[in-house]
Structures are given as C-alpha cells and as structure tokens.
Amino acid sequence: MSRVITYDELKAHTQKEDLYILIDAKVYNVSKFLDEHPGGDEVIIGESGHDATDAFEDVGHSDEARALLDGLYIGDFDKDSGLEIKSSTASAQASRLASAQAQQSSSNTLYLVPLAFLGGYFAWRYYTAV
Ligand code: HEM
Structure with missing residues (x-):
C-alpha cells in the first residue's frame, strides 16, 4: 500500500538496515537491495536523508535499474514537508x-x-x- 512520506521520516531512515532513498519525488526502501547493488552500498547510504535524484541520474542507470525501483517503492514524498525536491x-x-x-x-x-x-x-x- 502506498503512503506519503515526510522529510522528517526520510531523515529518520538512514541506517543500513532501515534505509529510505528519495528519487524523483518517490521514496524507496532500499535496505534489502543494498547488498545486491552493483555500485556498492556506500554510495546509496550516502544518498539517504536527502534528494538522491541527481546522484541516481548522473550515473546513467539502465532501464533494468529503473525497473528495480518499482519493487522497492513505498510511497510518494510529501513535497510540503520542508525539502525542495527535484524531478x-x-x-x-x-x-x-x-x-x-x-x-x-x-x-x-x-x-x-x-x-x-x-x-x-x-x-x-x-x-x-x-
Ligand atoms: C535505490 C535505487 C538504485 C537502484 C535500483 C540501482 C541499481 C543499479 C544497477 C542495476 C546498476 C548496474 C548498472 C545498471 O544497470 O545501470 C547500478 C550501478 C551503479 N549505481 Fe546504482 N542503483 C540505485 C541507486 C544508486 C545511487 C543513489 C547511487 C549513487 C551515486 C548509485 C550509484 C551507482 C554506480 C556508481 C553504479 C556503477 C557501478 C559500476 O558499474 O561499477 N546507484 N545501480
């Protein structure tokens, strides 16, 4: 079930075993994916707690990588919760x-x-x- 995630919630999930990532106004729980990430877990952990859209796009992720996001999606980001986000x-x-x-x-x-x-x-x- 999808829900709305606020900036405070995003900032509260920055630990490896409980990690949220914000990309393109959507929030993903990437804890289970970290060990499988071909780019390593450190880069993703470093993008927690803020907007990771640029970091994700700058790498030039493939369509396969984008398709993986669907399985990690937990909800939309609350745009009025204090963080200006990029699309x-x-x-x-x-x-x-x-x-x-x-x-x-x-x-x-x-x-x-x-x-x-x-x-x-x-x-x-x-x-x-x-
Ligand atoms: C949570 C969402 C993410 C998913 C599902 C994901 C998925 C993937 C996949 C499948 C690859 C293999 C190449 C490809 O198919 O494009 C990859 C590579 C890579 N990713 Fe991610 N990624 C995510 C987030 C990030 C973030 C936030 C960064 C931060 C900079 C990042 C950095 C990299 C790098 C540097 C590589 C290249 C690894 C190499 O070729 O040595 N990724 N990612």
Whole structure:
C-alpha cells in the first residue's frame, strides 16, 4: 500500500538496515537491495536523508535499474514537508527545451551576418559611386 512520506521520516531512515532513498519525488526502501547493488552500498547510504535524484541520474542507470525501483517503492514524498525536491523528468524536459531554444536563437542571429555584409557592401557602393 502506498503512503506519503515526510522529510522528517526520510531523515529518520538512514541506517543500513532501515534505509529510505528519495528519487524523483518517490521514496524507496532500499535496505534489502543494498547488498545486491552493483555500485556498492556506500554510495546509496550516502544518498539517504536527502534528494538522491541527481546522484541516481548522473550515473546513467539502465532501464533494468529503473525497473528495480518499482519493487522497492513505498510511497510518494510529501513535497510540503520542508525539502525542495527535484524531478528528473521536469529538469530533463527543461534542459531539452533550453537547448532547442538556444539552437533556434543562434540560427536566427546567424542569418543576419551575411545580410549585414550585404547591407555594408551596398552602402559602400552607394557612397563611392558618386
Ligand atoms: C535505490 C535505487 C538504485 C537502484 C535500483 C540501482 C541499481 C543499479 C544497477 C542495476 C546498476 C548496474 C548498472 C545498471 O544497470 O545501470 C547500478 C550501478 C551503479 N549505481 Fe546504482 N542503483 C540505485 C541507486 C544508486 C545511487 C543513489 C547511487 C549513487 C551515486 C548509485 C550509484 C551507482 C554506480 C556508481 C553504479 C556503477 C557501478 C559500476 O558499474 O561499477 N546507484 N545501480
């Protein structure tokens, strides 16, 4: 059964035999998984008590690793309990959007460069023709 886990609860479960991990607004009980983790138990223990979304995403975990999360899920994180959390999906979307916009604006300004030269050339022709 899923429940809502507060920041205080998250901070109360940081021991190896009773360990909660917060990833993407969801909370997972990883105590039983620690010994199986290919990256070792230390890295996961180090991510307890706070938002582990960036640490989890930075490793570039596989789809298989993500599928394992389903079996460890215990509930959603209470977003109003004092910890500002990240959403990997939202931040990934934001960075994709930002890079698309950057590309668009750079191509917009790039096409002005030959136009400026053309303008300069005709201005030069106009003033030197007399
Ligand atoms: C509790 C959720 C987690 C699960 C289910 C999980 C699962 C896995 C799995 C299955 C792998 C093998 C490679 C792959 O399939 O991607 C892996 C590798 C790894 N994980 Fe995690 N992981 C979790 C959390 C974390 C966290 C919080 C960290 C913190 C930095 C971390 C760090 C690593 C590292 C460094 C490797 C690479 C190990 C190597 O290739 O030597 N993992 N993890």
